[in-house]
Amino acid sequence: MKADPSLQHRLLDLQEADTREAQIAHRLATLPERAALDAITADLTALDAAIARARADAEGIGQELSAAEGEVEAVRTRAARNRARLDAGQGSAKDLQALTQDLESLAQRQHDLEEVELEVMERAEQAEAGLAEFEGARGPLVARQDGALAATGTATAQLEDERSQVAARRAGIAAEIPAALLALYEKIRATSGSGAAALRQRRCEGCHLELGASDLDRVARAAEDDVLRCEECRRILVRVNESGL
Template sequence: MKADSAVQRGLLDLAEADAELTRIDHRRRTAPELAEIADAEKAVQARRDARVAVQTQADDLDREAAKQEKEIDAVRAREDRDRKLLDGGAGARQVADLEHELASLIKRKAALEDDLLELMERREAVEADCQHTAVELEKAEAALADVRARHQENLADLDTQQARREAERATRAATFPEALLALYERKRAAKGIGAALLRARRCGACRLELDRRVMSTIKDTAPDEVVECEECGVILVRTPESGL
């Protein structure tokens, strides 16, 4: 394939635009914020799990306290009933039974109230844990929101760079003969790089130094003839730096 040497040199600008687009894509895929976001999401989930665990513990204590209060109310009701019976003039045998039951009820009520007090103290401590886990969750969510916002800002910047580069590339690509551009695109699709500078006998794509035989062949090739690297196959662009 033939193309004016100046046109061939223009492929280097196109290759640089493509390289920059590749770098932009790489920065998008490997943005440091991605790892930060993953860590922040794990932190948020851990705080949520901790909050759920503490809240579950609080709910269990609330249910247990409610059950304890209900039992205390039942004992008090039985105690009130027995006292009314005593005050109503029960017989001697019944009085003895009621007094014995009242003594048991008072003892039972005291034990239940002690247990309830202990539950309330535990509930108070758990409530402090609930507040602490809520604060920690809020902090974790704020940190996650912050890193996501930074990531979106960086993505927006990359999108701007990409759009600018793509526009520049489209303008450059339109200046090349159709056949040469098609060859370049095939090389780029297969190798990742479509064209590279031949500098000091070294291919700018694969970085390998060409042997004397190849260099001699290239030197004897007409300037408007498109040559390719024997090692990696990309289009080799010749300039005074090529060492021919």
């Protein structure tokens, strides 16, 4: 294959654009800003789960407390009613004795229930304090997430803008290159990641290997418009002023 030397040199410009596009794609896929955002989002998800559990615990203990308070109140009401009957002297001596015994039993029952109520109240306070702590941590974490989201958006937009510019530059370069030469370049690039490399100081910049004496002789004797290939990596080998021939 033959091609004007200046157009062969344009392959290096095309390769430079392709390399930069690949770098931008890698950068977009591995943005540290996105990694930071993902980490914060994971922390926020875990915190929301903890808040949901803490709220459910607090609600459950609140129901326990309501039930305990209801039992204490029921005993107090019954004791007050019996105390009123006893103070009024209503009923026979046997009835009054039974009321006295019942009051004693109710007093013990009330004491036991109030102990339970106190324990539940303490657990309720702890649960509410834990819930408040979790909820208090959410605001700053959301603010961090917003900041990370903005940073990710800015970095992404800048890279996408550069990628558009590189793509436009590449399209202009590709339009200058003969179809057959461009097709060869694209075929090589599809398998090796790059389609052309400069021969600089007797070294292929694609595989970074120095050409042997016979290969250098072959390149030196080739016509200027001959399209050469590196014998090692098979990339299109573009001769430049610093080729060292």
